[in-house]
Amino acid sequence: MLTPHDVRRVVDRVPARFESLDERFGRTDGDAFLERLFGDGRWLEGPAYFPAGRYLVFSDIPNDRVLRWDETTGAVGVLRQPASYINGNTVDRAGRLISCEQGNRRVTRTEPDGTITVLAERYRSKRFNSPNDVVERADGTVWFTDPSYGITTDYEGHQAEPEIDGCHVYRVDPSGEVRVAAEDFERPNGLAFSPDEQTLYIADTRLKHIRKFTVADSTNLMAGEVFATCDNGSFDGLRVDAKGRVWAAAHDGLHCFSPEGDLLGKLLVPEIVSNFTFGGPKLNHLFITATTSLYTLRVNFNGASYPK
Template identity: 65%
Template sequence: MTITLNAAPPRLRAELVVLDERFTKIAGDEYLECLYDGGRWLEGPAYSPAWRCLVFSDIPNDRLLRWDELSGQVSVFREPSGYVNGNTIDRAGRLISCSQGDRQVIRTEYDGTRTVLASHLDGKRLNSPNDVVERSDGSIWFTDPPYGITSSYEGHAAEQEIDGCHVYRIAPDGTLTVVADDFIRPNGLAFCNDETQLYVVDTPGKHIRRFDVDGVKLLGGEVFAPCEGGMFDGIRLDSTGRVWAATHEGVHCFDPDGTLIGKLLLPDVVSNLTFGGPKGNRLFITATTSVWSWLTNVQTAQR
């Protein structure tokens, strides 16, 4: 079943595709809102409950933008940003960002200063940190493909110093370790609700892999789901363990058993997404030049 959604502005057509009856209970209303349409390649949406805003990246324009939930206005949060890609809000309310240009993972403190959390492995510069999540033990997990150094479009063209593209863990004491080293180009990542599993996208591999988390290590890594709409990018989980994934054709929703149960088709390539809003049921989507908002019947994964 395909439903054409009402979109604002109306020139931006969107469709909801129900592939499994399990999707009918969680799909949101039939109105999709475009919050912003002035970027070049938007990424890294992160919702701050304290600030009541959405922070997101406009990577080629080297800036972080801020959409205010109360006023609906978009303003510059930081420019230049260091070609920031992925962002997340940690449990203390601070912004954690992947700076492709500086090849670092950074944290924005309460006073606006920035702390470098990771920049080198064994004396070699990271490739270009891409996406990031936090675990409840205070550790930071991120992916490190070379997109920010392959050209100067999303960073600074440079030689790759580290052999491979890995998934990393930053311990609370700052120790950096490789937790997965068999990816082509790892991208989006997200923990399940109880943090016993980590889902990681391998974009060129066109699939999502699922790992068991054993303390500071990852085990397994079987393919959870292949991509039927180009390639995967960012991913998020909801409170019941469903995986929501950004693809070239829109957002795909997977049941915890790996079944693709529904799609939200958009006119632009989708890069990333996150849940937010006062109830955690508002899906924010970055798609090429635009940021979309869709109210759903599900809530963000518990933290």
């Protein structure tokens, strides 16, 4: 009798190459192969894993669609098209999908019945540029970045003039109030909290670095010093593992940094990586969106388990 793993569809496999640059990266590895589960995208982004349904949602921005990969069958289907050029996605603590709609220039939540709730679409009556990536904190606040990629051209959004001066990071309170969390960025992109949610890491793609902020009084960001710089392309999506190590998407794969900002090693990927997430019941199943493809790899470390 076939198990769900047996029927999982794999397009092809490539060797998984972990490159150790520091002895503290020792014994960080996983499967011998990266499995390519899908290879028909234009620019894939925003992977978000739903443990209750055992499926992964991810975006194909230029094709204006959101796709779904089913873990039990391996099937990939279209979840939403048109999709308002959705970029980043996350799953909130109630198991709902939160998405950054570059086309509609807003952040939304998909309810269990499929209806869409708008969480944020304006700041002081002005439309956002094009929300890019999003995370939720245990206190119910939603944090997102707002670069201008979706309004620069029609390739992954709708070309338009910006209404807001600059590209900022925002926080949406449970009350619905939208506040600027940080405003001194060129192109804010991926963001991730430390396991205790007292630190927020934010990538600035144009400046090719990650900044580290302290979350003060559970709401405000302090400091913001440069945490790490990219040695291959630019940083995009970010995640933190259970050890507090920061993993960052880059042009040659995933870069792993110690909590102090030292580059420990890399997982090399054959395409430019945009984003990734941890999935599976133990959060030790990496799902990686890289240019045209969705890759997966079972690893011997775990993603951070955040407070409820």
